[in-house]
Amino acid sequence: MSPSYQAAPVIDEKLEAIHAEVVRLNPGEPEFHEATRDVLESLGLVIAKHPEFARNKIIQRVCEPERQIIFRVPWQDDQGEVHINRGYRVEFNSALGPYKGGLRFHRSVNLSIVKFLGFEQIFKNALTGLPIGGGKGGSNFDPKGRSDTEIMRFCQSFMTELYRHVGEYTDVPAGDTGVGRREIGYLFGQYKRITNRYESGVLTGKGTDWGGALVREEATGYGTVFFLTEMLQAIGDSVDDRDCVVSGSGNVALHAIDKLQQLGGRVIACSDSDGVVHDPKGIDIALLRHVKEVERLRVSDYAQLRPDARYLPGGNIWSIPCHLALPCATQNELSGRDAAVLIANGCIAVAEGANKPTTFEGVQLFLEGGVAFGPGKAANAGGVATSALEMQQNASRDSWSFEYTEARLAGIMADIHQTCLETAEEFGAPGNYVVGANIAGFQRVARAMTALGLI
Ligand code: GLU
Numbered sequence: 108m109s110p111s112y113q114a115a116p117v118i119d120e121k122l123e124a125i126h127a128e129v130v131r132l133n134p135g136e137p138e139f140h141e142a143t144r145d146v147l148e149s150l151g152l153v154i155a156k157h158p159e160f161a162r163n164k165i166i167q168r169v170c171e172p173e174r175q176i177i178f179r180v181p182w183q184d185d186q187g188e189v190h191i192n193r194g195y196r197v198e199f200n201s202a203l204g205p206y207k208g209g210l211r212f213h214r215s216v217n218l219s220i221v222k223f224l225g226f227e228q229i230f231k232n233a234l235t236g237l238p239i240g241g242g243k244g245g246s247n248f249d250p251k252g253r254s255d256t257e258i259m260r261f262c263q264s265f266m267t268e269l270y271r272h273v274g275e276y277t278d279v280p281a282g283d284t285g286v287g288r289r290e291i292g293y294l295f296g297q298y299k300r301i302t303n304r305y306e307s308g309v310l311t312g313k314g315t316d317w318g319g320a321l322v323r324e325e326a327t328g329y330g331t332v333f334f335l336t337e338m339l340q341a342i343g344d345s346v347d348d349r350d351c352v353v354s355g356s357g358n359v360a361l362h363a364i365d366k367l368q369q370l371g372g373r374v375i376a377c378s379d380s381d382g383v384v385h386d387p388k389g390i391d392i393a394l395l396r397h398v399k400e401v402e403r404l405r406v407s408d409y410a411q412l413r414p415d416a417r418y419l420p421g422g423n424i425w426s427i428p429c430h431l432a433l434p435c436a437t438q439n440e441l442s443g444r445d446a447a448v449l450i451a452n453g454c455i456a457v458a459e460g461a462n463k464p465t466t467f468e469g470v471q472l473f474l475e476g477g478v479a480f481g482p483g484k485a486a487n488a489g490g491v492a493t494s495a496l497e498m499q500q501n502a503s504r505d506s507w508s509f510e511y512t513e514a515r516l517a518g519i520m521a522d523i524h525q526t527c528l529e530t531a532e533e534f535g536a537p538g539n540y541v542v543g544a545n546i547a548g549f550q551r552v553a554r555a556m557t558a559l560g561l562i
Pocket residue numbers: 207208209210279280281282283284311462487488490491492494
């Protein structure tokens with residue numbers, strides 16, 4: 108069966124005016140403008156169907172964060188030199204539950220990026236069907252090359268301000284780029300020390316010895332592959348025996364590669380910000396994990412240890428022919444030109460493990476080209492969904508087995524896929540997961556915001 112894909116409907120006049128106002132109110136924030144535009148483009152028919160959403164100005168309200176916190180993060184390096192970074196937490200929407208979303212530590216972080224990620228997070232979290240609102244935070248701190256003690260001092264300073272804004276019923280941060288189990292440990296330690304409370308539910312992505320959920324670490328990558336599997340099943344295909352290309356080599360990429368291989372896929376390439384490794388015999392995941400997570404080295408070091416692998420410094424991963432493409436690195440890493448190359452090379456499906464890695468032009472080309480395209484807010488929702496499962500376990504002082512938690516994750520991803528598919532069909536864009544995800548996520552938030560009154 109081959110579904111008929113349709114491009115996103117053109118933004119309607121009223122929504123165009125709302126978006127122009129978002130741009131006017133938030134100057135110099137291109138990533139945030141793009142993220143709001145992407146969602147608003149899907150909402151014309153929803154507003155036509157639900158005039159109460161327009162009356163209550165739900166769209167205007169959803170584009171305005173409930174609260175934005177910007178703070179100074181001073182810290183000392185191992186040589187005693189003082190550094191000052193900027194910390195952010197944007198508490199975007201709490202209609203469905205406590206603000207929930209990761210912290211990103213990367214030199215590129217600014218308010219626009221945090222707001223774009225926070226805005227995406229609202230709808231992603233809504234799609235999971237779990238009781239979590241949307242938020243995001245981070246810092247322009249660059250963890251690259253920093254020692255363990257420097258990372259700890261930075262995390263302690265960051266939490267010394269953040270602690271007053273977070274809490275298990277208020278705002279529950281987790282990891283994102285540059286923030287993993289180690290950083291969550293230092294952040295949690297400082298929160299516990301300042302508040303004198305062992306409040307496990309204040310952060311997710313914790314170590315499994317001290318309140319963390321099994322599968323949380325694997326969840327974003329695994330979930331992206333579960334979503335991909337669902338999309339493939341809908342067109343009578345599967346991962347088995349397919350050539351796969353996964354960009355990135357961080358937490359999401361590593362676990363996506365692992366799950367693709369478990370399902371019989373051949374993962375022939377991955378990357379980092381310096382270059383691409385092409386390994387036609389298939390990535391050795393144990394070796395890659397050792398190089399990246401234990402040695403904290405680069406994919407070029409992995410390539411040196413694999414006689415058949417080729418390292419392409421500064422190379423473009425999307426020029427490597429594949430059936431399945433999983434952008435798992437960062438925003439805007441897959442352009443219109445890359446999409447055209449992938450389509451010409453026979454790519455049949457794309458699942459976004461990162462947040463908005465495909466540019467607007469790239470998405471349009473995939474939709475028009477009949478490629479099954481899973482947008483990040485649906486395809487990578489497994490990470491935050493498993494964070495919500497971690498919160499459940501913390502609230503009940505329980506811990507679930509790996510098998511049970513993975514089965515819950517797989518069920519949640521199948522439900523998200525079904526919801527997107529049915530919603531896209533209902534709103535006249537069959538097979539268009541972008542429209543399906545935007546509308547389904549928005550409707551759940553809008554209904555809750557309407558029910559809670561003008562707050
Ligand atoms: N940073 C992840 C995301 O983009 C996870 C957030 C969380 O677990 O709260 O969804």
